[in-house]
Amino acid sequence: MLPLAPIAAAAIGPLAETALTSVAAPRVAAGAQIAAASFGDMLQQFASGTVDSLKKSEATAIAGVEGKTSTQNIVSAVMQAERDLHTAIALRDKAVAAYQEISRMAI
Incomplete structure (x- = not known):
């Protein structure tokens, strides 16, 4: 998870957590595929x-x-x-x- 996730989640709520994890998840899940594309x-x-x-x-x-x-x-x-x-x-x-x-x- 990104370092700002707890701060953003506290400030904005569950929507921020969802947005931050959806941004970070593709980098982790498909790292090899993204690097090859x-x-x-x-x-x-x-x-x-x-x-x-x-x-x-x-x-x-x-x-x-x-x-x-x-x-x-x-x-x-x-x-x-x-x-x-x-x-x-x-x-x-x-x-x-x-x-x-x-x-x-x-x-």
Whole structure:
């Protein structure tokens, strides 16, 4: 567990403990797999996951219009797609900023 976990758990409650362990768990559980995967592979998996999330959200919204699913399922799927899209946009912005910073470096 991370050293800040007890402090965060006391300050924020059980939600902080869950968040901190979910961040730390992948590093411990799949250390060899993460080390073997390249950064490009990770970005490719994230991009395909984002596209899948957007497609699922669209399909759920269409099913809702047809009356085949509940409003709660529609809202949940759309909110997940929105979070994924915001994350993808933030990653894109960071990549563009990093490229611009590198291009300004003197050779």
